[in-house]
Structures are given as structure tokens and as C-alpha cells.
Amino acid sequence: MQTYFPNLRNNPAAAWIATFVVAALLIALPFAFGLLGNAWVRALAFALLYIMLALGLNIVVGFAGLLDLGYIAFYAVGAYMYALLASPHLASQFAWIAQTFPTGLHSSIWFVIPLGAGIAALFGILLGAPVLKLRGDYLAIVTLGFGEIIRIFLNNLNAPLNITNGPQGITLIDPVRIAGVNFGRPQNLFGIELPSVYLYYYLFLVLTIITIVICVRLQDSRLGRAWMAIREDEIAAKAMGINVRNVKLLAFALGATFGGVSGAMFSAFQGFVSPESFVLGESIIVLSMVVLGGLGHVPGVVLGAVLLALFPEVLRHTVQPVQTMLFGKVIVEAEVLRMMLYGLAMVFIMLYRPKGIWPAPEHGVNPSSRAGKVEAA
Amino acid sequence: MADVVLRVTGVNKRFGGLQALSDVGIQIERGQIYGLIGPNGAGKTTFFNVITGLYAPDSGTFELDGKPYSPHEVHRVAAAGIARTFQNIRLFPDMTALENVMVGRHVRTKATALGAILRTRATVREESAIKQRSLELLDYVGIRKYADYQARTLAYGDQRRLEIARALATEPKLLALDEPAAGMNATEKLALRELLVAISRDGVTILLIEHDVKLVMGLCDRVTVLDYGKMIAMGNPADVQRDPAVIEAYLGGGHASVAAKAQPA
Numbered sequence: 001m002q003t004y005f006p007n008l009r010n011n012p013a014a015a016w017i018a019t020f021v022v023a024a025l026l027i028a029l030p031f032a033f034g035l036l037g038n039a040w041v042r043a044l045a046f047a048l049l050y051i052m053l054a055l056g057l058n059i060v061v062g063f064a065g066l067l068d069l070g071y072i073a074f075y076a077v078g079a080y081m082y083a084l085l086a087s088p089h090l091a092s093q094f095a096w097i098a099q100t101f102p103t104g105l106h107s108s109i110w111f112v113i114p115l116g117a118g119i120a121a122l123f124g125i126l127l128g129a130p131v132l133k134l135r136g137d138y139l140a141i142v143t144l145g146f147g148e149i150i151r152i153f154l155n156n157l158n159a160p161l162n163i164t165n166g167p168q169g170i171t172l173i174d175p176v177r178i179a180g181v182n183f184g185r186p187q188n189l190f191g192i193e194l195p196s197v198y199l200y201y202y203l204f205l206v207l208t209i210i211t212i213v214i215c216v217r218l219q220d221s222r223l224g225r226a227w228m229a230i231r232e233d234e235i236a237a238k239a240m241g242i243n244v245r246n247v248k249l250l251a252f253a254l255g256a257t258f259g260g261v262s263g264a265m266f267s268a269f270q271g272f273v274s275p276e277s278f279v280l281g282e283s284i285i286v287l288s289m290v291v292l293g294g295l296g297h298v299p300g301v302v303l304g305a306v307l308l309a310l311f312p313e314v315l316r317h318t319v320q321p322v323q324t325m326l327f328g329k330v331i332v333e334a335e336v337l338r339m340m341l342y343g344l345a346m347v348f349i350m351l352y353r354p355k356g357i358w359p360a361p362e363h364g365v366n367p368s369s370r371a372g373k374v375e376a377a
Numbered sequence: 378m379a380d381v382v383l384r385v386t387g388v389n390k391r392f393g394g395l396q397a398l399s400d401v402g403i404q405i406e407r408g409q410i411y412g413l414i415g416p417n418g419a420g421k422t423t424f425f426n427v428i429t430g431l432y433a434p435d436s437g438t439f440e441l442d443g444k445p446y447s448p449h450e451v452h453r454v455a456a457a458g459i460a461r462t463f464q465n466i467r468l469f470p471d472m473t474a475l476e477n478v479m480v481g482r483h484v485r486t487k488a489t490a491l492g493a494i495l496r497t498r499a500t501v502r503e504e505s506a507i508k509q510r511s512l513e514l515l516d517y518v519g520i521r522k523y524a525d526y527q528a529r530t531l532a533y534g535d536q537r538r539l540e541i542a543r544a545l546a547t548e549p550k551l552l553a554l555d556e557p558a559a560g561m562n563a564t565e566k567l568a569l570r571e572l573l574v575a576i577s578r579d580g581v582t583i584l585l586i587e588h589d590v591k592l593v594m595g596l597c598d599r600v601t602v603l604d605y606g607k608m609i610a611m612g613n614p615a616d617v618q619r620d621p622a623v624i625e626a627y628l629g630g631g632h633a634s635v636a637a638k639a640q641p642a
Contacts, residue, residue: 226480
């Protein structure tokens, strides 16, 4: 960060003012978007969930250099974990659960967030262990398979025991409750009526900020350097005494953690989960956010996630009105146009900014170097 | 009783039908600069990769500082106290020179992920110690001014130095250098030689694989010569240089007698 804001480092007053302004903007943001309708605030909340996902994936792909095409599986694990622990589904299927919890299963967020993180981390290790020796394309294929396995399990675990309720998904999931405040209902705060989406926005904002802080701190740590060393040259990293196996597993586990937490939040926010939300396309979108924004660079990844998450919403609200205005009818659906523009954006980014929109800064080009010669060597 | 840092005996390594090493062993005493030489394909790098854990040997006993070690996991060898460099430089190209050396401190530090996330006082203190030590090492090898440059932007000779600094950061008992002078011009070689002498004077034992016989002869305390995976000579450089078997290995059959006559006895 110091490369971008050097003056703030040496100037605590300016740093405080900047923090205050950014905080005020983030708090006011839903009200500004809210003028356009609650759907926009909802899109903002989703953008925050995507930031968490993208930052989690960035640990695996950006920091440790392990290509993961099945990342959405951790999101699914977190989402289903919350869905099962905070909906009437299990109690309706299993008599003993109904007996043990006569008022139905309701789990506190203070229990669910650590649990979601823990279970996702476990799944991360489960995925990481068999792929320790794989790199590149091979790793991508195995992780892709892992993502699909999880989705197919969720789709089919409705028989013989109905655990996930199959393709119908799980409904009636409790909204988040913190200290008696039900996030599912509008709340009155100092005379301002805050709709449910606003509350979720603020909750996700807090979680996102925590995620960003964790990512930045990890990056500048002994572990972060070990990840980057593995990404750059695995054999040299080993020769420096880095236990590549453990460090890789830690990358998979910590990366999965954020997926699990944001999955649990997704589940509470939607009140409904089904396997359809966790298809391969979602993994690819999250990966696109990371790559488009700036692989391995936290601010870039946040930017990529925001852009790609809000972009469909912008299209949804502009494409059809514009077409009806121009041609009197809708020729291209927003959904179709979205995929086309995604593809085009990827092509242009890879051609003109292969390191992403906001990549990590380059550290000096040594004037005395014979760079061409060195790279050839 | 000599103070032995590394004692390796009876190493055999076979690649398919090729016996790359047969019954090779060395014994390096503390403070020595030990040379391992031999013509191309003699098995120097193979032997080197075996003792640093990159290749699993078919047989052999390995002892570092009096304690047996198993060269089956590379990172354990580094933890035990052998740090190495590579024949074709293997830095972390997109990390800065400073970060490269800081990675070398990994094995001697212990901050955990949780410590980093919570930024505990112990972690902060350790982190600043890592940085401090790494800067000292960059200074030691003479490239401190490039600390914030990405490793790939450094000049070739400086990359070699950076690799040595990174290896020294692991506080090795034995510093193992695989052809450090490869691709260097005469000036760079001279500077490298000075650096190695300084490192040795500061108490680090060095194992040097080298092609450049002249460099080895002037620098090393003891030398082992490999040819076709077998040890053909061992001793101090001057004796080894006169050994007919060595001359034959380098120059081919028939030259031994001529060369021996040409050498002043």
C-alpha cells in the first residue's frame, strides 16, 4: 500500500482524515444506491460477498500460485452448512432432531461463522491433500472436478436420507440475528428506517474489511513470503527449508475459510439455497475477478470483484430500456449480452493489461541490469 | 580427531541403466573450502543433489555435524543446516532482493498464520529482526543498494550474490555452491573469489562444485575429483592436479604422461 499512499504513512492526521472520509462514503453508499431502488443495494451487498470470495481465492491463486477452478465448492459448503443449521429442513426429516430441538434448529451467527470457516478449511485440506504434487493445467482439472463433485453431492443427497433436499434446495433459512436485531426485517435506527438489505450491506461490509485486513497481513508475513516463494520457484523454496506440503495446505485451508464464511452469509441473506448457485460458471466468475483485477494484489482483486459483480446489474437496468427506446423492442437479452461483454473484457484485459487492471507495483528496473540476457539465462 | 561437518559415505545412485554415482563419499572439516571437481557429466551435480535431498540415493550414510540426517526431504536438509545455490540460478524472480533473502530466514523463524493475522508483538518483533538480518546479509554480499529491486532485474553477477545471501540467511553449517562462477567473466570471478574467502573466514564451511579448475585450485583446502560417477582422486589441490588419473579424465587417454612431464615436479 505504501507505494500508492506514501504521504499518508508519514502523516497520521491525513491518514485519519482519509480513513474517516472513506468510512463515511462506505456508510452513505447504500443510501445513494437506495435512491435507485433496493435492488441496487442488494447488488452492493452481493458485491461485498464476491469481494470476500475473490480475496479467498486470491490467497490460493494469487499468493501461492495454485490454480483452483473449483473454489465455489467452499462457498457451497458454507452456504449449506448454515442452511442446514438454521432451517426447519433437518427437523422435518429426522424425528430425533425435532425432538432434541423442539423449537427448531436456529444457530447463532457467532457459532456459525467460526464453524463455517472451520468446515470450509477442512474441505480445503481435503482438496489440497491429493493435489500437492500437481501444478498448472493438471491442478486446474482436479480442482474443477472437486467443485463438480461437491455440487453433484448436494444435488443428489436427498436419497436414501434426505440431507440436502436435492435440486429443490433448502428454504426458510433464518435471517441473521445479532443481539436481538433481526436482519430479515427493517429496523428503526434513530428515526431512520433501514430495510433488511441495508443491514446486510453493513454486516458484509464489516466482514469484508476484516477479510481485507487478514489478507494484507498474511501477505506481508513469513507465511505470505513462503507462498510467494512457492509460486515463483517450488524447488528453490524447498531448498530454503520451506515445508511446501504444509504451506500449500495452509493456502488451501485459509483460502477456503473466506469462501465458507461468505457462503454462510449468502445463505442467510437469500433465505434459500440450491445447487444451482454453485455451478462451474460461478467458480470461473470469481477467478475472473481475481485475474481481471490483479492477480495477487489485494486492492486490484477488490476492484475486480466490484466491477464484475456490479456490471450485470448495470446491464440489467440499461440494456432493455435502451433497446426499447431505440428499436421499440428487445433484441438482445441482458443475460446474453453480459456473457459476450465478459468475454470481450477478458480478451482485452489479457491483451493489453495481462497483469490485471490494478496489478502489484513493479519494483524498480535496475539500470545496470542486462535484463534481456538474464532472462534468457 | 578432526572436527567434521559433513561425512557422507558409500553413495550409490542409478538412473535406469546408468550408474551415476558409485560408492562416492566425502568428509568435510569445519572451516574448509572443499572442492568437488570433474569433467562434464562426471556426477558432480548428481552427488550434490543427493546430499541436499533433491534426488533420493540408492544407498549411503549421511552425517551432518555428528548427527545422521536423511536426505529424503529437501526442506529438512535445509533445516538441518545445508544451504545450497543452483547451477542455473533459481531466485524468486518477481520478489525483491530483500524479500528473497527474507525467505531464507523462514527456516530459522517461527511466526504462525494466526500470529500474522493478529499481528502479535512477538510476530512484529520477529518480522523486524528478519528484515534487519536480511539487510545485513545484502550488505555483506555487496548488493544492499538493490534491496528493493525485483530479483529478475539484477545483473547476472548480482543474482549469484543474491543467491548466496539467501543461502546464508538460513544460517547454514555447510554452504553448498553449485558452479557459482558459471557464466561469469574474469572480473566477476575475482570478486566472487573474494566473497567466498570472506565467507569462509567468517566461519562458514563451504562445499564448492566447480568447472573452473583454476578457481578451485587457488581457493580450496581439499579437493575430490569425480569421473563417470567414481572418485578418482582426493587430497590437497596441488597433489590432485598432478595425479595422472585426473589429467587423463580431463584431457583424455595418452595425455597423462605428456602432461606429467610438462609439470614441474
